[in-house]
Amino acid sequence: MALVVGEPEGVNEDSGVASQEILIVGGGIGGVAAALALCRQGRKVTVLERAPEFKEVGAGLQMAPNATRILRSWGVLDQVLEMGVQPKRLIFRDAVTGEQLTDADLRGEFAERYGAPYVVLHRSDLHAILVEAARKAGADLRTNADVVDVETRDDVARVRTSDGTVYRADVVLGIDGLTSSLRRKVSGDEVVASGYVAYRGAIPMDEALDVDDRENVVVYLGPECHMVQYPLRAGTMFNTVAVFKSPSFSRGEFVPADQQELQNAYSDCIPQVQRALLNLWKTVSWPMYDREPIDNWVDGRMLLMGDAAHPMLQYLAQGACQAIEDADAFDRISASVTDPHEWNAALAEFNSTRADRTARVQRTARTWGEAWHVNTPLPKLLRNLLFKSRKDEDTRYTDWLYGADSIST
Template identity: 60%
Template sequence: MSDRTTSTDVLVIGGGMAGLAGALAMRENGASVTLVERASEFGEVGAGLQMSPNAARVLKRWGLLDQALEIGVRPKHLVFRDALSGEELTRQTLGSEFEERYGAPYLVIHRSDLHRILLNACDKAGVTLINDVMIDRVETVDGRGRAYAHNGDVYQADVILGADGLKSTLRSAVSDDGPVPSAFVAYRGTVPITDAIPQDDLEDVIVYLGPNCHLVQYPLRKGELLNTVAVFKSPSFERGEEQYGGVDELEKAYKDCVPEVRNALKNLGTSMRWPMYDREPIDNWVAGRMVLIGDAAHPMLQYLAQGACQALEDAAVLQDLSKGTVFTDLGRTSEAWDEVLRTFNAARFPRTAQVQRTARIWGESWHVSGTGRVLRNMLFKSRGDGNYQYNDWLYGQSPALVFASADDVSNETVSAI
């Protein structure tokens, strides 16, 4: 053992959305929590983030929803259009009926803003936050987790939350798989809103669906910025090139789209693109006293806008399962962690696997052409506004999530989480 050893109830590895959410949830349960992040500073890259009601309810329970709404935007509608014709295919009104049904609003927020809200909440709650820590390996010794840092430091904890993202190195403890490339890439951009932008679209989330491409736009920061995301099938990414030197692929992908879509490409930053990966679902995230959460456990494609949302759900379920059993007024009951982690894994795997698989199918339906496009449009147009049958499984409110054991996690309960 190193003489530079830190002992804590919970160690969180990774300072992204999942790590901060997990740290805050455990701290709210009374745990001593240390979070280590390999980067020299905390922060998030990217642009806008859609937070559906299942995630907004988690922010609400932590007293953070009002902060998110103060800096974010509560859109009025979610609108799908055909990118070749501009025709509206379907819409979902996100007003009072929607919010009452799901117990929270739909909001859009800049990734960096939500990250900062969670980071400040962790800091205020007393989470120990440490930068410049690269963890090389984790093991379980005498019923406690040990994480060995590259600089020789050792962190001991009753449980370790592995939240090191899509390209997780900690995942190798439970699986030898790797990220799965989708062949699609994304360019993103946020620009100040001007009079030249169609004002009717500034209160909604607009999604244009095209052959092997789609484009999403919505306002951010109280309507001061317009967020644009363009996703398309990339020949260079299919060849294995994560980045690409020009914009010819981007322009070619959208050449047949309506002017509103082609003009929106001017809002994108083209110096960097985001190759889109996920992984196959795995049914075990636990290795001894370490459990994976967030993208380390269940990375998913972005078509359901659920990556960060499912990370927040992870934290909420883990909070519920460990409350009153792992942390008590009389002290720490570390032996209870084995049951908590087993139950957490059993509760969350079916839910997140369903989201992962559905996101893939959803993406395929967005990008069809020819006869497939005609049939897709007919299906979308057959759905009336206020039809919740496609939303309830994902956004619906959950019952209490404290289970006596993993055997009590029924399919009915899991589907409602």
């Protein structure tokens, strides 16, 4: 990567220093996925990560067929399958009564219809697989690089880091997450607090308490709360996520770990759900935010992708999946760019191709969360009846999200 350390204002942009093709800001799943895809295409790619190492935090992650199809095309799906678990079914239960509301096959006809498996795995495992593959493909991955600004001059993007280093590139992809500093280049919006927080726990299977289902993804729906459980790492670990409406967060007084709030949130749930709270990490929780969809992700030669462009709540398990879709879409669109002057059209095409789809996922995730968390009798009755009326052959709620044709529309 061509760079000048501490470059003063007014430096000659025609000094003969060769620009690189693509620079990616952010080394999370979306950033390294984009690096892998573009390096496979033959592009020169540098990834700048502000942290001292390329590492993901968190616990379990669900990869639906719209993402695993792409992982297969990149040659990493076999590693993902080795590290993860292919659950047999997705099961929804009422957290207050324990009644099963519906279940869906995640293998068999489901996998055949969508052309790829449904996989659950540890977030750090997916990230590590993508980092290794991106490095092998030729990506230049750099840490301790805190990007503070990107500007475009004469069709060249200039990226400045906090230590005064300046990078030049044909295109910059801002994939720096929910709290993206680069999003300010295109929007003055703020993150939207949902009022809900998540506690997570990924622990050895033999240490998990009250586990009666080690093969499926199980979701318990309760009043202003829900719980998700599934196995990880070839069944050697068990993942639990508890999400509930936090009084302190709703008041703007978020407390990282409030055990009393956690216990109170599930007080009306069946004993099995209450006991499952013991499988959670107790010292940290994650407040849940998203943003309103925006139409424009482009500023000069900078393009937002992933959570920087379209952060979403997790109710459809699509955050990482949509970032992977972004990487694949940009890879396909940019493949035809042979002249630097063609990049502006490519960025505009990506924006127009992806914005409507990701906005639909963002809005549907919010609606899905509201349906899961109803807390009065009539809405709960209607929700449960809707779930129980679903037939195995009914794919109307999944075709738009998982189908191969839906991604390009």
